[in-house]
Amino acid sequence: MESIVGRTAAALEGLRARAPRIHCITNTVAQNFTANVLLALGAVPSMTVAPQEVPGFVKSAQGLLVNLGTVDDERRASIPLAFQAAGDAGLGVVLDPVLANRSRARLDLALECLAMGPAIVRANAEEAAALSGGLGPREFAVAANTTLALTGPVDLVVNGTSAYEVRHGHSLMARITAMGCAASAVAAAFLAVEKDPAIAGAAALTVMGVAGEEAAQASRGPGSFVPAFLDTLYSLDAGRLWAAEETA
Amino acid sequence: MESIVGRTAAALEGLRARAPRIHCITNTVAQNFTANVLLALGAVPSMTVAPQEVPGFVKSAQGLLVNLGTVDDERRASIPLAFQAAGDAGLGVVLDPVLANRSRARLDLALECLAMGPAIVRANAEEAAALSGGLGPREFAVAANTTLALTGPVDLVVNGTSAYEVRHGHSLMARITAMGCAASAVAAAFLAVEKDPAIAGAAALTVMGVAGEEAAQASRGPGSFVPAFLDTLYSLDAGRLWAAEETA
Amino acid sequence: MESIVGRTAAALEGLRARAPRIHCITNTVAQNFTANVLLALGAVPSMTVAPQEVPGFVKSAQGLLVNLGTVDDERRASIPLAFQAAGDAGLGVVLDPVLANRSRARLDLALECLAMGPAIVRANAEEAAALSGGLGPREFAVAANTTLALTGPVDLVVNGTSAYEVRHGHSLMARITAMGCAASAVAAAFLAVEKDPAIAGAAALTVMGVAGEEAAQASRGPGSFVPAFLDTLYSLDAGRLWAAEETA
Numbered sequence: 001m002e003s004i005v006g007r008t009a010a011a012l013e014g015l016r017a018r019a020p021r022i023h024c025i026t027n028t029v030a031q032n033f034t035a036n037v038l039l040a041l042g043a044v045p046s047m048t049v050a051p052q053e054v055p056g057f058v059k060s061a062q063g064l065l066v067n068l069g070t071v072d073d074e075r076r077a078s079i080p081l082a083f084q085a086a087g088d089a090g091l092g093v094v095l096d097p098v099l100a101n102r103s104r105a106r107l108d109l110a111l112e113c114l115a116m117g118p119a120i121v122r123a124n125a126e127e128a129a130a131l132s133g134g135l136g137p138r139e140f141a142v143a144a145n146t147t148l149a150l151t152g153p154v155d156l157v158v159n160g161t162s163a164y165e166v167r168h169g170h171s172l173m174a175r176i177t178a179m180g181c182a183a184s185a186v187a188a189a190f191l192a193v194e195k196d197p198a199i200a201g202a203a204a205l206t207v208m209g210v211a212g213e214e215a216a217q218a219s220r221g222p223g224s225f226v227p228a229f230l231d232t233l234y235s236l237d238a239g240r241l242w243a244a245e246e247t248a
Numbered sequence: 249m250e251s252i253v254g255r256t257a258a259a260l261e262g263l264r265a266r267a268p269r270i271h272c273i274t275n276t277v278a279q280n281f282t283a284n285v286l287l288a289l290g291a292v293p294s295m296t297v298a299p300q301e302v303p304g305f306v307k308s309a310q311g312l313l314v315n316l317g318t319v320d321d322e323r324r325a326s327i328p329l330a331f332q333a334a335g336d337a338g339l340g341v342v343l344d345p346v347l348a349n350r351s352r353a354r355l356d357l358a359l360e361c362l363a364m365g366p367a368i369v370r371a372n373a374e375e376a377a378a379l380s381g382g383l384g385p386r387e388f389a390v391a392a393n394t395t396l397a398l399t400g401p402v403d404l405v406v407n408g409t410s411a412y413e414v415r416h417g418h419s420l421m422a423r424i425t426a427m428g429c430a431a432s433a434v435a436a437a438f439l440a441v442e443k444d445p446a447i448a449g450a451a452a453l454t455v456m457g458v459a460g461e462e463a464a465q466a467s468r469g470p471g472s473f474v475p476a477f478l479d480t481l482y483s484l485d486a487g488r489l490w491a492a493e494e495t496a
Numbered sequence: 497m498e499s500i501v502g503r504t505a506a507a508l509e510g511l512r513a514r515a516p517r518i519h520c521i522t523n524t525v526a527q528n529f530t531a532n533v534l535l536a537l538g539a540v541p542s543m544t545v546a547p548q549e550v551p552g553f554v555k556s557a558q559g560l561l562v563n564l565g566t567v568d569d570e571r572r573a574s575i576p577l578a579f580q581a582a583g584d585a586g587l588g589v590v591l592d593p594v595l596a597n598r599s600r601a602r603l604d605l606a607l608e609c610l611a612m613g614p615a616i617v618r619a620n621a622e623e624a625a626a627l628s629g630g631l632g633p634r635e636f637a638v639a640a641n642t643t644l645a646l647t648g649p650v651d652l653v654v655n656g657t658s659a660y661e662v663r664h665g666h667s668l669m670a671r672i673t674a675m676g677c678a679a680s681a682v683a684a685a686f687l688a689v690e691k692d693p694a695i696a697g698a699a700a701l702t703v704m705g706v707a708g709e710e711a712a713q714a715s716r717g718p719g720s721f722v723p724a725f726l727d728t729l730y731s732l733d734a735g736r737l738w739a740a741e742e743t744a
Contacts, residue, residue, distance in 0.1 A: 035673035223478025230719025351552035425531035471726025
């Protein structure tokens with residue numbers, strides 16, 4: 001495994017230069033924080049879930065996130081339309097199978113989405129286990145023909161040809177809702193400027209993790225962590241990414 | 249009336265040790281803040297409102313909140329399923345009849361929910377008056393066979409056998425949306441570790457009130473209050489609960 | 497064009513004295529921040545979108561915002577009911593045609609809403625261009641018989657008889673989601689206490705802009721900007737409005 005800090009720094013610079021539009025079909029708990037994370041990084045979010053509107057928004061976007069939290073009937077109807085529009089426009093999709101381990105209906109929907117061919121699946125260990133039926137990360141990624149971005153104490157981004165570990169982050173990140181959802185949106189933003197999905201996924205998790213480490217230093221708990229985290233995303237640069245890598 | 253600080257401290261310790269899963273059918277305005285309040289305290293929120301998913305989520309949870317803000321068709325369909333699943337699993341339900349005083353349709357729904365047997369009803373004076381048809385707090389609680397957690401300048405938690413006053417909180421709390429909704433979610437979290445609903449309700453309001461007092465000291469207005477409040481919930485302990493009780 | 501600082505200060509004082517209830521049909525991304533902005537200023541938000549409830553909430557409110565972000569079927573059904581109830585109650589409506597430039601379905605809905613007679617349309621340049629079919633701001637306002645509050649580097653509030661420029665604000669405001677949505681809600685709050693829609697719109701944008709300037713001074717990025725902005729709205733007064741005008 002190789003360091004992806006250089007590629008991360010380049011992708012971050014590209015993201016800020018291009019300000020990609022990222023359409024997010026995501027849950028109502030995560031929408032506000034996800035939008036602010038994308039804006040802090042330099043991307044431009046949109047969030048409608050109406051089936052009448054989703055194809056038009058996706059076609060004029062540079063990236064698409066499909067997140068399965070709080071999936072209502074409109075989201076259910078819009079998700080296949082969104083995948084279709086992304087395919088037509090040549091956009092890779094990031095799938096976040098939130099809590100697929102907690103309900104059979106959720107897992108079935110996640111499996112349907114997996115069959116639609118996401119470029120990246122961002123999941124935690126419980127979600128990935130439910131989705132993969134017990135396969136290991138790489139075996140699952142190969143079988144599903146996708147890139148798995150598995151988050152945990154150490155993140156792993158893996159597909160049939162590449163594997164990257166990301167050893168950044170802070171325990172406070174588990175005490176803030178939608179942090180994983182936002183990481184998936186950030187992966188969609190990086191995928192708009194970095195076509196290798198393993199690099200895009202690892203870059204996203206590196207940026208989230210390094211920002212989390214800096215924010216934890218500047219905060220007194222999960223409340224003050226949130227503004228510190230967004231401030232850090234806004235100002236993060238190559239120098240700080242390299243410094244974090246050296247102390248990791 | 250007796251001090252419930254000792255029971256509150258024990259329940260808070262129990263909550264952090266057990267990290268109960270709390271399913272919240274709550275309004276879209278309150279979801280993010282409610283989830284962050286629960287996470288800061290040590291509970292684990294879930295928030296889906298889809299009828300296909302709610303029974304599964306409730307059955308694998310240790311507590312349930314039903315909040316009537318922004319009730320759409322899916323929430324309407326899910327609420328009876330959630331009460332049923334909670335009953336099957338032996339979970340007490342917390343009902344928050346948000347703004348039941350502002351619309352006849354909302355009040356009718358609140359009365360239907362009341363008939364489903366919530367363990368705790370958390371309401372402000374206007375909501376409780378609409379719901380009770382003019383009965384006093386204790387009379388209403390007895391008639392509805394529930395525990396009423398009535399929030400205001402002084403909170404009152406009352407049922408047929410117990411009554412507790414909570415004299416904590418700060419006026420800034422009325423300037424932050426979803427503070428009452430979050431208090432109801434916290435009551436559901438305490439009910440997961442403290443089976444006496446009057447104690448659970450009083451513990452929740454004590455924790456919210458003491459955290460509000462500390463956060464007000466550390467903030468310059470309603471904006472900085474929010475992160476300070478979450479930081480306080482995260483670090484609050486028995487010593488600070490007792491200190492707040494002595495200065496109240 | 498004349499300074500509207502005096503009228504803004506008077507309207508802000510009136511808003512705090514009357515604490516108007518503002519019903520907001522707004523998108524799920526913006527709901528929490530919009531509610532907190534209104535509460536910080538002294539208004540009282542409600543946010544239900546259920547068709548059964550909207551007429552009752554609007555009739556007992558003093559202002560109405562209709563925002564077209566994340567418009568689902570319930571919002572689509574509720575919007576005409578809300579305009580009707582506002583008309584019956586003599587309330588002026590603020591319309592925010594969010595991203596009407598991004599989808600034909602969204603633009604069609606925005607045009608339908610425009611035909612329902614909003615007192616104020618708050619839009620950015622792209623949205624206004626889509627809505628007006630290429631007319632200039634004043635020509636559009638006259639043709640649509642409304643007041644256009646056009647936000648950008650310099651804001652313009654214009655109708656058939658008045659025109660005000662607002663030269664306040666900060667570039668960080670574009671890095672925080674729902675800032676424009678919140679400005680529209682604030683316009684609805686000012687319209688509850690100031691019957692001239694051009695003054696109400698200009699007062700809203702002045703308050704938002706001056707608060708943005710103060711918050712930018714007190715923050716290190718878009719994360720810390722949000723609490724600083726809400727704190728500033730809460731404490732803003734005539735003296736600081738005049739001081740900001742002199743340094744603008």
